[in-house]
Amino acid sequence: MHYAYVPYSSYPVGAAALVDDGRIVSGANIENASFGVTLCAECSLVSDLFMSGGGRLVAFDCVDGAGQTLVPCGRCRQLLFEHGGNDLMLNMPSGKVPMSVVLPEAFGPDHLSSDAQGAGPAKH
Numbered sequence: 809m810h811y812a813y814v815p816y817s818s819y820p821v822g823a824a825a826l827v828d829d830g831r832i833v834s835g836a837n838i839e840n841a842s843f844g845v846t847l848c849a850e851c852s853l854v855s856d857l858f859m860s861g862g863g864r865l866v867a868f869d870c871v872d873g874a875g876q877t878l879v880p881c882g883r884c885r886q887l888l889f890e891h892g893g894n895d896l897m898l899n900m901p902s903g904k905v906p907m908s909v910v911l912p913e914a915f916g917p918d919h920l921s922s923d924a925q926g927a928g929p930a931k932h
């Protein structure tokens with residue numbers, strides 16, 4: 809969270825995760841005057857994941873400026889699921905829980921495979 813850029817909200821958020829190869833990746837929220845393009849800490853964490861070699865997330869925590877654990881929003885839960893799956897352990901205010909509890913029956917890459925749909929992606 810020390811690298812957060814928060815000139816508008818003054819609400820720094822930091823995120824860190826353990827990768828399956830033992831690396832730690834991190835992120836911080838990066839605000840923008842056009843609030844809709846602000847990046848959350850989880851987004852910059854996933855960018856760090858790929859910029860440092862990729863892999864799967866296995867454990868995750870996100871905190872505010874006072875070090876209090878935060879709950880990822882729905883968008884961020886989806887982002888974390890994509891890169892950690894059901895077994896990703898999240899530190900939540902209530903304790904450590906797997907992604908399968910935080911985002912039950914999640915939609916993911918497997919739903920887009922041609923095998924999962926029979927005849928391939930739906931055409932609109």
